[in-house]
Amino acid sequence: MRAKEVADLVGISVRTLHHYDEIGLLVPDEVTEAGYRVYSDENLEMLQQILFFRELDFPLKKIKEMINSPSFDREEALELHRKMLLEKRRRIDQMLQTIDQTIQYVKGEIDMSNKEKFAGFDFSHNPYEQEARERWGDQAVDESKKRIGNMTKDDQKEMSKEWDDIYKKLAALRHHSPASQQAQEAIKEWYDFLNNMGNYSLEAFKGLGQMYVDDERFTKNIDQYGEGLARFMRDAMAVYVDKNKL
Template structure:
C-alpha cells in the first residue's frame, strides 16, 4: 500500500507517517526509485501496535523502545493492549456513571458523598505501562541499579573507574570498524563488567545498546565522553552480541 492509502486506512495524516519514518518508528519495507514509500503487511501490523500504544498513553519514544526490543513479541503485545483497553473501558464506564450521578445531584435528585464525586478519576496510574516497560524495556537496567545500590562505597568507586576507563577507550575508537579486534575486545570487557553487577544475556546486552541511542538520557550521558559515542557503542554491542549468539 502507498502512503496515502495507509493514511486513509488508519485515519492519520501522511505527515504523521513521514514523521514515524524520520524517527525510525515505522520505516516502510520498500521505497520506489521515485522515492515513494510502500508499506507491507508487517508494516501495517507495526502501525496497529503504534496506534494502540499511543491510545494507551505511551510516548513515541517509549513505543519505539518497545518495538525495537529484542524480546518484543506481537502476540504478547496484543494481549497486553487488550487487557489495558479493557481496564481503560472499565475506568471510563465508572467516570460516565459518576458524571450521570453528578448531573442528578446538581438537579437535586440524589445525594453524593465527596468520595463518590471522584469515583473513577484516576489519571496518573497505568499498570500496563509498567508491565510493558519490564517486558520489553529497561528491566535489566533497573535490576543492575538495584544491585549497585547494595555495593560498598569502595566497590562502587572501583566499578566507576572501570566504567569511565572503558567509555574513554571506546571514545578513542569512534570511527573505527566495530568488528576490529581492539573494539571487540573492549566490547567483551564491557559485557563482563556489566555482568559483575547485573545479569545480561546477549539479547539483553544488545537491547541495552539500543537504549543508548533511543533514550536521550543515555545518549546525553554517554556522549559526554565523546560526540557519537552512544551510537558507536550501540553498534559495537550489537555486532559483538550477535556474533556471540551465532557462535554459541
C-alpha cells in the same frame, strides 16, 4: 500500499507516516525511484501495534524502544493491550456513572457524598503500562541475550548446567519457608547467576519473580522441576529483595 493509501485506510495523516519513517519508528519496506514510500503487510501490522500503544498514551520514543527490543513479542503485546484497554474502559464506565449521578445531584434528585463525587478519578499510572515498560524496555534482557550470543558452545553448556543445578536445588527446598536460610542462600545463587548474564536491580529481580506466577508460560516451565516451584521462587525472591533493600 503507498503512504496516501495507508493514511486513508488508518485515518492518520501522511505527515504522521513520514514522521514515523524519519525517526525510525516505522520504516517502509520499499521506496520507489520517484521517492514514494510503499508499505508492506508487515509494515501495516507494525503500524497497528504502534497505534495501539499511542491509543494508550505511550510516547513515540518509548514505543520505538519496546518494539525494537529483542524480547518484544507481538502476541504478548496484543494480550497486554487488551488488558490495558479493559482497564481504561472500566475507568470510563465509572466516570460516566459519576457524571450521571452528578447530573441528578445538580437537579436535586439525589444526595452525593464527597467520595461519590470523585469516583472514577484516578491519576495514577495504568498498572499494565509499567509491566510493558519493564518487559520490553528492560536493558537487562538485551544484555543477557548479547552475552549468551557471545559465549562458546562449551560456555553455554556450562551455563545451562549451572541453571539446571540451581533450579533443582530450589525445587528440593520448595516445601520449606521461602524465608529460611537455605532458601535464601539458594535464591541468592539465582540472583547472582542472572547478574552474571545481565544487570538486574533488586526491583527488577522481584518483578521477575512475580512474572513467574502471573505468566502461565513461566509457571509451566518452572514447575516442570516441581509443582509449586514458581510460586516458591517468587516468594523467596521477594523476601531476598526486601531483606537486601535495608
